[in-house]
Amino acid sequence: MIDPKVLRENPDAVRASQQARGEDPGLVDALAEADSARRAAISAADNLRAEQKSASKAIGKASPDDRPALLAAAKELSEKVKAAEADQAAAEAAYTAAHMAISNVIIDGVPAGGEDDFVVLDTVGEPRVIPDAKDHLELGEALGLIDMERGAKVSGSRFYFLTGFGALLQLGLFQLAVHTATENGFTLMIPPVLVRPEIMRGTGFLGAHADEIYHLAEDDLYLVGTSEVPLAGYHSDEILDLSGGPLRYAGWSSCFRREAGSYGKDTRGIIRVHQFDKVEGFVYCRPEEAEAEHERLLGWQRQLLAAIEVPYRVIDIAAGDLGSSAARKYDCEAWVPTQQTYRELTSTSNCTTFQARRLGVRYRDENGKAQTAATLNGTLATTRWLVAILENHQQPDGSVRIPEALVPYVGTDVLRPTK
Known part of the structure; x- marks a missing residue:
């Protein structure tokens, strides 16, 4: 897999490498989008897990009268966390697939073209x-x-x-x-x-x-x-x-x-x-x-x-x-x-x-x-x-x-x- 840092800092170099290979430069954009979606999914899941942790602490401190409502809210939050983690896993898988689809970035000076262009x-x-x-x-x-x-x-x-x-x-x-x-x-x-x-x-x-x-x-x-x-x-x-x-x-x-x-x-x-x-x-x-x-x-x-x-x-x-x-x-x-x-x-x-x-x-x-x-x-x-x-x-x-x-x-x- 290529270095993600290269993708983020110099996507044009990766596109140029794909073009020199005769491969699809659009895969670079697809990887960038998958990377963005993965980061967003990780952030969303992290935020919900943090919210769930705070809710758990609140339940432990709640009065008997307040606890049923907090438990119900916690159950709903738990379902959201599960859904967010599933979204994160899907985003990670999509990112990995997009990452694996891109060939190595060629070194400067490598001839462009195919088998006969050495x-x-x-x-x-x-x-x-x-x-x-x-x-x-x-x-x-x-x-x-x-x-x-x-x-x-x-x-x-x-x-x-x-x-x-x-x-x-x-x-x-x-x-x-x-x-x-x-x-x-x-x-x-x-x-x-x-x-x-x-x-x-x-x-x-x-x-x-x-x-x-x-x-x-x-x-x-x-x-x-x-x-x-x-x-x-x-x-x-x-x-x-x-x-x-x-x-x-x-x-x-x-x-x-x-x-x-x-x-x-x-x-x-x-x-x-x-x-x-x-x-x-x-x-x-x-x-x-x-x-x-x-x-x-x-x-x-x-x-x-x-x-x-x-x-x-x-x-x-x-x-x-x-x-x-x-x-x-x-x-x-x-x-x-x-x-x-x-x-x-x-x-x-x-x-x-x-x-x-x-x-x-x-x-x-x-x-x-x-x-x-x-x-x-x-x-x-x-x-x-x-x-x-x-x-x-x-x-x-x-x-x-x-x-x-x-x-x-x-x-x-x-x-x-x-x-």
Whole structure:
């Protein structure tokens, strides 16, 4: 949820943010009206409760002759209090609904527009010219790394097995990410992949993209699409000690996405699948530290992309493609030779206080007063990285060179086609 203080002091900034996202700026006025109605309802209920308290005292002091009339008036007042409290509860619910409907306020400088309106901030490395390049699935099958056919037999379309060196390559990639994270102050976590509705809702994933999420109706639990969700919920309703600096976690988990609305897109290989693995960085910090921490997350992502030796670019995502929680998002996209384009490998989002306000995550400032924390997240490695590694490091004989940083984990420097 956005900061109510921003709404009251600078509603135009919230309207401008909504417009940049391509969302309804009228929701800002609706929230302001709901806030006003909520305050009025609270005041009315408080006044009636105070009147009821005074009436109770008067009854205790009244003479026997006056008491019946006072009791009758008190009964009538009690009904008014009940009605006022019901009105207050309804006003609170309406306010919360209006508040939850507004996306995070974007940070100054975020490009306006939608999916195609990003700004390229940097391009690193020169794509190789690879005659007769094979795609990652052809390479993966020839090398005995990926088995899509049996994945579909066992689980359906968009499922797969990573086999042999394919599994070792992913595990090596993730171990590299974990070591990089822990060397930079992250605590490694293996979180639950099923979460309660209030945690999924608190992170902002039950809004426009709720149809992407698998829901176990019988248990009322959701399968996570990223360990950002359980890590955001880890400190829900807590007051954190941030006196020593940001709290950083690296979550290693399987992730699940329905890929609703992606019919016909990326049906070949492991670019867009229902289940994949990921190491996700997650940070809690003071709001004034968030932008610097965002740059640090991007720096660690760039360090890992350099380690796998693939050309990539960094883009500043446009407001309409941020998702409701992010105030700014950077993506790193790797070059995919057979597609002759860049594809996303990492995202890192500054969610400011949006998620923490929903989840009740706070810290104490220098005066000991509880304040809402800020949260950030960023990809440190995913299964999709195998696509970039295989395609960019393929050799004319069908083998694939393993990036030097991954050789100790994989156990070989070259993967050769199996018989």
